[in-house]
Amino acid sequence: MLTRIVKVDAQEPDLRLLAEPAEALRRGELVAFPTETVYGLGGAALNAATVARIFAVKDRPADNPLIIHLSEPSLAIDLTTGISEFEVALMARFMPGPFTLVLPRHERVPDIVSAGQDTVAIRCPENPVAQALMRLTGIPLAAPSANRSGRPSPTVARDVAEDLDGKIPYIVDGGACQIGIESTVVIARDDYPIILRPGLVTREMLADFTAEYFGVERAEQNRECAEASQREQSRSQAPPLSPGQKYRHYAPRARLEIFTGDDSGARAKDLRARLERYLSVESPQEGVERLVGLFISSATLEAFKGGLSGPTALSAELRPEVIVYAAEPDPSAAAHELFAALRSFDRVGAAVIFAEGLSAGSGGEAYMNRLRRAAGGGAEEDE
Numbered sequence: 001m002l003t004r005i006v007k008v009d010a011q012e013p014d015l016r017l018l019a020e021p022a023e024a025l026r027r028g029e030l031v032a033f034p035t036e037t038v039y040g041l042g043g044a045a046l047n048a049a050t051v052a053r054i055f056a057v058k059d060r061p062a063d064n065p066l067i068i069h070l071s072e073p074s075l076a077i078d079l080t081t082g083i084s085e086f087e088v089a090l091m092a093r094f095m096p097g098p099f100t101l102v103l104p105r106h107e108r109v110p111d112i113v114s115a116g117q118d119t120v121a122i123r124c125p126e127n128p129v130a131q132a133l134m135r136l137t138g139i140p141l142a143a144p145s146a147n148r149s150g151r152p153s154p155t156v157a158r159d160v161a162e163d164l165d166g167k168i169p170y171i172v173d174g175g176a177c178q179i180g181i182e183s184t185v186v187i188a189r190d191d192y193p194i195i196l197r198p199g200l201v202t203r204e205m206l207a208d209f210t211a212e213y214f215g216v217e218r219a220e221q222n223r224e225c226a227e228a229s230q231r232e233q234s235r236s237q238a239p240p241l242s243p244g245q246k247y248r249h250y251a252p253r254a255r256l257e258i259f260t261g262d263d264s265g266a267r268a269k270d271l272r273a274r275l276e277r278y279l280s281v282e283s284p285q286e287g288v289e290r291l292v293g294l295f296i297s298s299a300t301l302e303a304f305k306g307g308l309s310g311p312t313a314l315s316a317e318l319r320p321e322v323i324v325y326a327a328e329p330d331p332s333a334a335a336h337e338l339f340a341a342l343r344s345f346d347r348v349g350a351a352v353i354f355a356e357g358l359s360a361g362s363g364g365e366a367y368m369n370r371l372r373r374a375a376g377g378g379a380e381e382d383e
């Protein structure tokens with residue numbers, strides 16, 4: 001199959017260019033398109049054969065459900081058997097945006113979308129290209145990230161092509177995604193937002209909103225009840241609340257190590273220790289340079305360089321491929337560059353990647369979740 005790339009303006013896409021991809025979606029074909037989080041692989045959500053094709057093209061495990069994308073939250077009414085007042089308020093506050101809400105599923109939504117669960121996940125992307133395409137198409141779109149299952153999510157059209165060229169008829173190229181990691185997935189059945197997957201709508205934002213909505217005391221009671229019922233659910237034989245979290249994800253081909261510490265100086269020190277260990281333990285063939293990927297802020301890179309006094313074995317034996325994600329250490333800036341960096345390291349053939357760990361600050365939880373899973377950590381480590 002020939003994959004056509006349809007390039008549009010990121011802010012004001014020409015609707016005439018989007019007409020063909022929209023028509024293809026209505027016919028049940030698959031179209032990759034940008035959202036503010038990552039590129040999605042869209043298909044008609046209420047067409048079971050189309051949804052089966054999404055799973056096949058991605059090679060996605062059948063028990064990992066898809067998120068349904070809508071141009072506006074009111075359209076969710078047809079897809080669920082009921083939305084509580086608090087859920088309506090959450091949707092009004094955080095949609096459109098990088099926020100997904102898990103609701104009770106209407107039978108109109110095919111089983112395969114939700115991997116057989118009795119819930120359905122709903123999101124309304126804010127990205128102007130996604131909005132324009134969804135409005136033109138006029139139907140709910142199932143849209144998981146547009147990568148082969150297990151690979152880093154795509155944040156530019158080229159990354160989509162790398163995984164899906166020849167497998168889908170259209171890739172809409174609307175430039176780089178604004179956020180770069182996937183949405184926050186939330187379930188709020190017990191009047192408290194429980195995070196199933198962290199994202200840039202943070203735990204703190206959700207807690208503040210809930211406290212505003214119910215008052216601090218009642219919000220706290222709701223939290224205790226909701227957390228207890230979630231623990232109960234994970235102890236029982238019921239399917240996991242967020243099946244996607246159990247899979248290895250975002251994995252580059254190289255091994256990934258996370259260097260940590262409270263500030264740039266401490267992280268630079270940890271990085272140095274890890275590099276020394278790597279050089280002493282993993283000896284390559286004589287004369288073979290070691291290509292090491294380094295994902296770091298320039299502040300931490302400066303601290304790292306400052307700590308190397310005189311000629312050091314490190315610089316002689318290593319050929320570092322350095323990607324500086326920002327001047328200062330900042331989790332949302334790092335998250336924005338992470339997936340693209342992992343793909344670049346793969347392209348140059350890095351043997352091992354060292355990535356800067358940043359848990360403090362807005363977006364820290366979401367960034368560390370992706371980083372740990374790229375390093376091979378499972379769900380236990382995430383939560």
Ligand code: AMP
Pocket residue numbers: 064065066067102114117119120121143144145182185196197241242243244245
């Ligand atoms: P992706 O579209 O690739 O970003 O993955 C979608 C994520 O949403 C996965 O982590 C799924 O487990 C999660 N998800 C989708 N539908 C549901 C649902 N009905 N209940 C819980 N989690 C869901």
Ligand code: MG
Pocket residue numbers: 144145153
């Ligand atoms: Mg995904």
